Amino acid sequence: MCKSLITIFIALVCGGNLSFAQKKNVLIIFVDDLRPELNSFGANYIHSPNIDSLNARGRGFNRHYVNAPSCGPSRYAFLTGQYGLEYRGESNQSLFKRAEGVNDENVSIAPSMPEWFRNNGYTTVSVGKVSHHPGGKGGDNWNDSNILEMPNAWDKHIMPVAEWESPKGAMHGLAYGKVRTPDNRNIIEVVDGNDNSYPDGHIAEEGLRQLGELAKGDKPFFLAIGLIKPHLPFGVPKKYLDRYENIQIPPALHSEKPKGKTTWHGSGEFMNYNRWDKDPREDKKFELELKKYYAACVSYADKHVGDIIQKLKKTGADKNTIIVLWGDHGWHLGEHAIWGKHSLFEESLRSPLIIYDPSMDNKGQMSNAIVESVDVFPTLCDMTTLPIPNFTEGISLKPLLDNADTQGHEAVAFISDATTIRTDQYRFTQHKNGAVELYDHQTPLAEQLNIAERNPKIIQQLRTLLLSKTADKAFIFSKK
Template structure:
């Protein structure tokens, strides 16, 4: 063999060995995790049955994953709901739940490890972009950018919040087009639609940073846990006009049970919505205005969907999609006039019902829908199972792997709480227990659903559900 042929032989052999080793590394590498959190997103998506909604990117993910049609959050507010997602435990009912946990850590009090911290200990690079915990970027202070006040200590290798022309994370959270920041809510319009590209509203900067992070993370040999938090469709309902135009002339479905409850419930006066400038209009009395509010909410859903699409496209472009578990999660629901509420914070179905989609490479039942009742607490143990790492002992949720393998598998009851009441949802009923002992019981097998309190008719069922609720929360 000549010297030239010998060199060619060893060069080819070395190249083949290099390729083989790279492929072996990819095979042996634990799966990456991409967690996409969308704020105030009720299941108003085409893949969840809202046929008038344009949500092609989330729907494409749903067509490859399992759609949990009866996923319920553990609290109808951003902070406590994200607490349960990120810790796998029930917690305080206020928006400061994670900051309260952080305060214990700073005082030297031992607390159980959060989900990103757990994956970090198991060899993952952990990164958050946007609104993952309650404050976008995960910091406190007047403008939510004080690095001495971290919402989730020890959790993230990088917790990032691009602010673009909105100056700071607080400005991003309630920002409207081209850098408009909320100073006084009553001076900011409740909805808006202006000409411009995706970067004219805050979520464009968030998705751009997420795309950048995927590029960096995929060049690393370590598996990554990337959480991306999209702000819209959170109030105020602002999105580029191209998304609002999708709903011009579209007939919206009627608002279900639009009347204010006559008896005692967890109804509230839509205070968060009413903070904004509504031009003196009341959507409960003005059907044309109600229709406009709903169209702008829908526009925000489509805008959020476009940001999800950018992130998923980059995941695919890098090839990392072949080894990445993707979870799309809504942090709670949102009333669009049901029970005469425009907002969240109730314990009705509309506040607690949120989308959940899980996809992972090689799953058997792509595009399947399940009616199993599950809750946000279940996401932490499910990701541990899928990544084949130990589930922490302190987790209060249940892994959904069995349902992912068989969409006909049964779920379990779901509980939720706010400061003055708690609730349990079964396949057939929802019971709401107020702190003073008052009970609401609703039958979901009837057309009345959560409009007729039947607690007095079924005292034994109430007692049984009280015991189940107490056992779960204590």
């Protein structure tokens, strides 16, 4: 009887804390420019044991598609649960443009995902590159506290700049504090240093500190840690590159420039680096070297993922924490004669997504359902029993977490002058000038052969589907 009264008394006095204790924590790990170049996603030449282990315990989504092939708009969609087509001309400034509305008392802007969790009792912390600017601030060096990328979202928004001195310097940082400049921009670099040779080492260390503090708190936490690698430049400690010394990496499939009107581009971001007059589209030896450096950067990021998950386990919070690993978009390694992202081809839009819940069943089964980044917001609400806001444009993936064989849904993505939709069989792309692309993924040529001219009925069906997914008002292109 006494024990019962004591329990009731504690519940009355500390009811909020008991309620919080029952809420699951959320840990999201962002990885920049990560295509599905992971052992557990089929790239068996990649050394990625920590991400693979997470995949083996959670649910990997083999056909996850981002909603834009650039960092800013892709992270906008992930962090808001909305496509963001109204900002399609803003590119990497999408979240800053949204922030202008948040700061305008006459404009109504829906809460972002971290803000939604914060409003529902969570402590929200961001470390590293989570929104487009590491640390989430604007200004010339991305460190102006008066210009926030995501107002009201974070209790703490941290970017350890170390010897790079500013978030902007760290974003494209070379080793030991070297900052990319017009005269100092080698596309690859290797050093004999430790993991703190590059900014990600410092980001991971700060993430571990924040994780330790949050695990001691009396509120559930929403922690986002954003790693920069394998983003350009491909700089990495030597021990990671050494793993690929004798590895043969297969050449790119469909490496030819596609014909006709497409979203192909000349790899401007990539070509603007110092390449010593080498072009991987013509120089196969250089192509292989670049792929090894990319793979080494993936392994470097994987090491930090392992450290973060191990720290979570040491705190004991792993038993009540949902983990999400997300690549912000794909990256061409020569497919379609592109090096980089920014296209609406499969390689730019497909990225890894892994969701782990310690209470889930059927762990380790890969889902082949089509899903998209805007789905993560409602999914996390569903998993943590928070209300799912009606303004999100995604669909909860909880049924897929319960059963990997559950059917998915179409995925939308866009750039400034074209929009695409991916179905189980087709990719349809509509250009602003009226041109269309249609590819059949059930044929070997897939996105190398545009079959639009001979399939007008399929195009009309997919255009109608695309209009329904994007609420029509955002789809402003010609319907030729």
